[in-house]
Amino acid sequence: MAELDLEKLSIDPATIQMLKKAKADGIETIWDRAAAMKPCPIGAEGACCRICSQGPCRVPPPKKKEGETTAEKKQRMGLCGATAETIVARNFARMVCAGAASHNDHSRGVAKLFKETALGKAQGYQLKDVAKLKRLAKDWGVATTEGEGEDAKPRTKEAIALEMADKILLEFGQQDGELTYTQRAPKKRLELWRKYGIVPRGCDIEIVELMHRTHMGVDQDYHNIIKQCSRTALSDGWGGSMISTDLQDVIFGCPVPVIGEINLGVLKEDHVNIIIHGHEPVLPEMIYVASQEPELLAYAQNKGAKGIQLAGMCCSANEILMRHGIPIAGNYLQQELAIITGAVDAMVVDVQCVMESLANVCKCYHTKLITTDPRARMTGETMHIPFDDHHALDIARQVVREAIDNFPNRRSPVMIPEAHTATVVGFSSETIQYLLGGSIRGTYYTLNDNIINGRIRGVAGVVGCNNCRTTHDSSHLTLIKELIKNDVIVLSTGCSAMAAGKYGLLSPDAAKFCGPGLAEICETVGIPPVLHMGSCVDNSRILIAATACVKAGGLGTDISDLPAAGAAPEWMSEKAIAIGQYFVASGVYTLFGVTFPTTGSEILTDYLFKGIEEELGGKWDFEVDPEMMAKKMIAHIDSKRKALGIDKARERVLFDMDMRREMAEAAAAGEEQ
Numbered sequence: 012m013a014e015l016d017l018e019k020l021s022i023d024p025a026t027i028q029m030l031k032k033a034k035a036d037g038i039e040t041i042w043d044r045a046a047a048m049k050p051c052p053i054g055a056e057g058a059c060c061r062i063c064s065q066g067p068c069r070v071p072p073p074k075k076k077e078g079e080t081t082a083e084k085k086q087r088m089g090l091c092g093a094t095a096e097t098i099v100a101r102n103f104a105r106m107v108c109a110g111a112a113s114h115n116d117h118s119r120g121v122a123k124l125f126k127e128t129a130l131g132k133a134q135g136y137q138l139k140d141v142a143k144l145k146r147l148a149k150d151w152g153v154a155t156t157e158g159e160g161e162d163a164k165p166r167t168k169e170a171i172a173l174e175m176a177d178k179i180l181l182e183f184g185q186q187d188g189e190l191t192y193t194q195r196a197p198k199k200r201l202e203l204w205r206k207y208g209i210v211p212r213g214c215d216i217e218i219v220e221l222m223h224r225t226h227m228g229v230d231q232d233y234h235n236i237i238k239q240c241s242r243t244a245l246s247d248g249w250g251g252s253m254i255s256t257d258l259q260d261v262i263f264g265c266p267v268p269v270i271g272e273i274n275l276g277v278l279k280e281d282h283v284n285i286i287i288h289g290h291e292p293v294l295p296e297m298i299y300v301a302s303q304e305p306e307l308l309a310y311a312q313n314k315g316a317k318g319i320q321l322a323g324m325c326c327s328a329n330e331i332l333m334r335h336g337i338p339i340a341g342n343y344l345q346q347e348l349a350i351i352t353g354a355v356d357a358m359v360v361d362v363q364c365v366m367e368s369l370a371n372v373c374k375c376y377h378t379k380l381i382t383t384d385p386r387a388r389m390t391g392e393t394m395h396i397p398f399d400d401h402h403a404l405d406i407a408r409q410v411v412r413e414a415i416d417n418f419p420n421r422r423s424p425v426m427i428p429e430a431h432t433a434t435v436v437g438f439s440s441e442t443i444q445y446l447l448g449g450s451i452r453g454t455y456y457t458l459n460d461n462i463i464n465g466r467i468r469g470v471a472g473v474v475g476c477n478n479c480r481t482t483h484d485s486s487h488l489t490l491i492k493e494l495i496k497n498d499v500i501v502l503s504t505g506c507s508a509m510a511a512g513k514y515g516l517l518s519p520d521a522a523k524f525c526g527p528g529l530a531e532i533c534e535t536v537g538i539p540p541v542l543h544m545g546s547c548v549d550n551s552r553i554l555i556a557a558t559a560c561v562k563a564g565g566l567g568t569d570i571s572d573l574p575a576a577g578a579a580p581e582w583m584s585e586k587a588i589a590i591g592q593y594f595v596a597s598g599v600y601t602l603f604g605v606t607f608p609t610t611g612s613e614i615l616t617d618y619l620f621k622g623i624e625e626e627l628g629g630k631w632d633f634e635v636d637p638e639m640m641a642k643k644m645i646a647h648i649d650s651k652r653k654a655l656g657i658d659k660a661r662e663r664v665l666f667d668m669d670m671r672r673e674m675a676e677a678a679a680a681g682e683e684q
């Protein structure tokens with residue numbers, strides 16, 4: 012096997028330390044496999060079709076042929092005559108499908124739990140955030156009182172939730188009409204979606220239709236396929252993902268700022284260490300409750316441990332960090348390494364982003380690998396404890412007990428890296444409104460003001476995965492630092508937010524990395540320049556924040572008018588593609604790093620990078636170099652500032668009330684048009 016230069020694989024010392032231990036212990040990691048297996052270039056650019064058994068048909072672009080005409084390019088085709096455009100668009104579409112399906116299926120589970128909770132049948136769960144429940148009731152057309160006029164009495168939270176749950180569950184199988192949350196979008200945006208016929212009808216139908224349309228011999232027009240990609244992705248962003256974020260907030264509590272810690276150093280040698288890894292916060296919430304119960308703590312002590320240390324991995328981690336301050340052991344690429352510490356007594360997984368190699372790594376240490384979701388079994392799992400929301404707490408107790416029982420089986424030597432960084436997290440769109448909003452209007456008024464006056468140059472969403480084909484965490488860090496240095500405030504989720512946390516960017520101290528304007532805001536309000544907004548389904552919080560900015564006035568009338576941009580510099584999952592597509596369809600300039608899955612067709616890529624902007628106001632872009640990526644995002648932000656007529660404001664013109672009112676009136680007039 013090729014000799015790896017471990018120091019170059021990550022910028023995180025804890026990761027490198029564990030890679031060295033892996034080597035000493037003779038354990039293979041994803042990086043070893045990456046060195047041994049080169050990615051297929053034809054597949055990487057989306058130019059391999061294997062949707063029927065006459066193929067696979069490969070239609071890679073010809074090697075740099077000067078002066079090739081469009082007609083010649085089009086001649087490259089599969090056996091059935093499928094062009095590179097069709098083949099690449101279909102492959103891209105199927106990524107959107109799988110990504111949206113992951114989010115929407117997660118959401119369905121949460122909606123079902125919401126209903127069971129309302130019925131009092133879900134052991135251990137409550138409707139915690141009643142204020143949010145009542146706010147949501149308005150969106151769903153559910154009354155919060157019963158009776159008329161003076162006789163009106165408040166309805167119980169259970170009654171409200173139950174009626175809401177039935178309406179929400181219907182949206183999954185809905186055949187016609189428009190998903191409820193699309194109505195939250197700025198008016199102009201919704202009109203645009205209607206004009207192009209891409210308002211999603213239901214959470215499931217768009218995915219099914221797109222799968223059908225990408226079957227052999229159906230939709231053979233790349234433009235038409237991408238249109239359905241938008242509709243499908245919107246059913247995720249403004250459908251499934253948004254529903255799960257909202258309902259999780261109601262059941263588990265809407266995140267408010269909380270202090271947490273990130274990196275492998277959160278594991279404790281003298282404690283029972285349980286890692287919860289995956290995406291759905293439903294079981295982790297109960298494991299959190301169980302891990303604090305006196306009986307289980309006593310049981311752990313009985314086995315020689317000082318206590319129980321719960322830590323998260325991937326988006327499950329984000330969910331419990333945001334709500335309870337439970338530490339995060341690491342992001343996606345650190346999952347094997349956590350086990351290699353030798354200190355993890357149970358690795359508890361549910362769905363998504365779980366590496367199959369965990370089973371092998373666990374075998375080499377004492378770690379129990381516990382799968383909990385009947386949809387996601389693993390050959391080589393230690394045990395399967397299927398989750399059932401009627402007995403969630405009992406199941407969680409069983410999981411914790413299994414981990415405790417395993418504590419005495421530790422084999423030496425245990426090695427836990429020291430690195431763990433303090434963070435402030437929990438920035439829901441509600442929190443941002445509270446911290447940066449105006450007391451008068453209770454909107455994003457003050458945030459807008461600071462964007463208009465130029466203290467904040469713009470807003471960037473930096474999100475997404477790690478990818479072993481690029482230096483772990485490096486692009487996230489470089490990109491985010493470059494943005495905040497230029498006064499761009501960063502909203503972050505997923506593995507990107509964890510990367511930001513590891514290097515101190517989720518702390519108010521990070522103001523020292525900011526340009527003067529953003530530093531001033533961070534110091535005055537006491538917030539970090541990078542706001543951790545949660546897991547990947549919580550990217551829907553970014554859509555809501557963007558919409559709130561539009562509605563607060565002064566920054567145009569649509570999301571595409573905002574001085575904003577999005578990026579996933581180290582993406583790897585299909586979910587990332589679905590997210591990117593719904594941001595583009597929502598009017599956002601969205602950049603991805605590492606590789607881009609449509610480069611096998613210049614025509615299609617051109618459309619995604621340029622043409623689509625004329626229709627939807629947002630577009631894709633691809634940039635490997637994070638500094639260049641920052642430059643492109645800032646240039647885009649500046650062009651939007653110019654279009655809004657606030658480019659001069661960066662020179663510190665302070666807007667007085669009259670000027671603001673004028674802008675608000677202009678914006679209102681625009682919205683009426």
Ligand code: NFS
Nearest residue numbers: 325364475476505506547
């Ligand atoms: Ni998002 Fe979260 Fe991480 Fe990527 Fe995977 S954990 S859902 S997909 S790898 S950011």
Ligand code: SF4
Nearest residue numbers: 060063066068089091
């Ligand atoms: Fe080849 Fe067409 Fe079959 Fe795809 S659908 S594998 S291009 S014959």
